[in-house]
Amino acid sequence: MGFPGTWMTESESMVYRVVPKCACSTIGQIMYYSDHGTFYDGDIHDATTGLHKWAREDSRAAIRANAETRGAYAFTCVRNPYTRVLSSFFDKICGIQRNGNRYRGNLVPLLIQKYGIEVGGDDGQGDFDQIRSFRRFLLFVRDTVRWRRPMDPDIHWSSVSGHVSTFIVNGGRYDRIVWTERFEDGMQGVLDNIQMPHPVDLAQIPRFNESEGHGPKRLHPVEDYFDDLSMHLVYEIYKRDFDLFRYDFANPANKMPIGDIDLDEVHAKLGD
Structure with a gap:
C-alpha cells in the first residue's frame, strides 16, 4: 500500500x-x-x-x-470531529470549488435527491435551513462510512x-x-x-485556508447543528477520533482537546 x-x-x-x-x-x-x-x-x-x-x-x-x-x-x-465534519459540509457540499464546479460532479444532486438536503442554490449563497440540511448530510456520511453506500467515504x-x-x-x-x-x-x-x-x-506565517469562501457562511454556533441524534451519529462514525485524540464528545461547543495524546496508544491501536 x-x-x-x-x-x-x-x-x-x-x-x-x-x-x-x-x-x-x-x-x-x-x-x-x-x-x-x-x-x-x-x-x-x-x-x-x-x-x-x-x-x-x-x-x-x-x-x-x-x-x-x-x-x-x-x-x-x-x-x-464536530468542527471537521461541519467544515466539510460547508466547503465540499454547499460550496463551489476552485474549478467553478460542484465537488465531485453529481454528488450534490445525489444528496438533494436521496437525502433531501439543500445547499443554497446554484451558487451556494442562497438562504436555506443549514441545521436541517447538515443533519441530513450526517446520515449520508454515516451511510458511506458504515456501509460504503451510496459511495465510499470521501477523504x-x-x-x-x-x-x-x-x-x-x-x-x-x-x-x-x-x-x-x-x-x-x-x-x-x-x-x-x-x-x-x-x-x-x-x-x-499566514494561514492558507484554501477552502475559505467556497461555501455559505455558517450562521449558527457549532453546537446548534448537533442534537442528540446527530451526536450519536458523530460518535458512531468518529469514536476512535474522540478517544485517541482526546476530544470532548459530550460537548460539541468545546472544540479544544481535553487530555494529552498518548503516542504509544495511538501506534498500538492504529497499527493493527
Missing part, C-alpha cells in the same frame, strides 16, 4: 501525513518555505515540484526510505484515525501529533526538532 497522503520536504527534514480539513494547506506551505525560503505560488496541493509527495512516482522511494528508517521527523495534524469526512493509521501500518512512526486547535504550539514543537535550510517564524 505504501504511504498515501504523505508529503516530505526535499531536504528530508520532516515527513507529514496529510489529513484533509486539518490545516494541511498551511502545513504544506510551511514545509515548502522551510526548504525554499518562499511560499508556493498557488494551492500547495497542486504543487508538482519543490515538495516530495507520495502521489508523485519520483518521490516514493525517498518517502518510503525515510518513513521506514525513521530518518526524518514525522508528524500529522488532527481536528475535532474529507472519513475518520482522521483512518488517515493517520496508514502511515503506521506500513512501517512509519509519528514523533508528534499536532492539534489544529493548538496549531502554533504543536507546529512549533515540530520545527524545534528539525534543521531547516530556511528558518520559519510561525508568527509571520
Whole structure:
C-alpha cells in the first residue's frame, strides 16, 4: 500500500501525513518555505515540484526510505470531529470549488435527491435551513462510512484515525501529533526538532485556508447543528477520533482537546 497522503520536504527534514480539513494547506506551505525560503505560488496541493509527495512516482522511494528508517521527523495534524465534519459540509457540499464546479460532479444532486438536503442554490449563497440540511448530510456520511453506500467515504469526512493509521501500518512512526486547535504550539514543537535550510517564524506565517469562501457562511454556533441524534451519529462514525485524540464528545461547543495524546496508544491501536 505504501504511504498515501504523505508529503516530505526535499531536504528530508520532516515527513507529514496529510489529513484533509486539518490545516494541511498551511502545513504544506510551511514545509515548502522551510526548504525554499518562499511560499508556493498557488494551492500547495497542486504543487508538482519543490515538495516530495507520495502521489508523485519520483518521490516514493525517498518517502518510503525515510518513513521506514525513521530518518526524518514525522508528524500529522488532527481536528475535532464536530468542527471537521461541519467544515466539510460547508466547503465540499454547499460550496463551489476552485474549478467553478460542484465537488465531485453529481454528488450534490445525489444528496438533494436521496437525502433531501439543500445547499443554497446554484451558487451556494442562497438562504436555506443549514441545521436541517447538515443533519441530513450526517446520515449520508454515516451511510458511506458504515456501509460504503451510496459511495465510499470521501477523504474529507472519513475518520482522521483512518488517515493517520496508514502511515503506521506500513512501517512509519509519528514523533508528534499536532492539534489544529493548538496549531502554533504543536507546529512549533515540530520545527524545534528539525534543521531547516530556511528558518520559519510561525508568527509571520499566514494561514492558507484554501477552502475559505467556497461555501455559505455558517450562521449558527457549532453546537446548534448537533442534537442528540446527530451526536450519536458523530460518535458512531468518529469514536476512535474522540478517544485517541482526546476530544470532548459530550460537548460539541468545546472544540479544544481535553487530555494529552498518548503516542504509544495511538501506534498500538492504529497499527493493527
